Each structure stands twice: as structure tokens, then as C-alpha cells.
Amino acid sequence: MPYQIRIDRDALKTLAALSAKLRRQIGAKIDLLRDNPFPPGCKKLNDDLYRIRSGDYRIVYTVIEKQVLICVLRIGDRKEVYRHLPR
8 A cells, every 4th residue: 555645844845946857856756655665775864764865865754654654854955954853
């Protein structure tokens, strides 16, 4: 059963500010999470946060198994995306 995906408001704002090419690229990566929330190259950041790479951008998300849900919390440049994450 494919996972549902929810994207946080701040992540949507970041995504909207990017070029169309980057939006498509990142959107494709997020869509791939529907079938496999832990793809090759996925990195566990802490107990419930994961990240995948898309070029120089990172997509930080959490997986809620009971609800079959993926919540994309943050999208950002690799240099800045980790600054305000909970530890």
C-alpha cells in the first residue's frame, strides 16, 4: 500500500521559491517515497527523522508507520537544511 505524503508549509514555501527544474527534480524524489520510504541513500538523522538527497538539496522527512504517512518537514540547500532541526 503506498504511503500518503504531506508537505509542511515551510517546505512548500521553500519548494515554491525554487526554479521549475529543481521543483520537478525534488518532486520526483518525494514521489518515490510513496512506494519505499527508506530508499537506497536514505540517511537516518535521529530516532524519527530521515533525509534523502536531490542534487545539492536535502529533503528531511519522518515516517509514521501506523498511519502509512510520510511528512516532509524541510527542504533546503545542504549547507543550511540541518541548522534548525530538533536533535
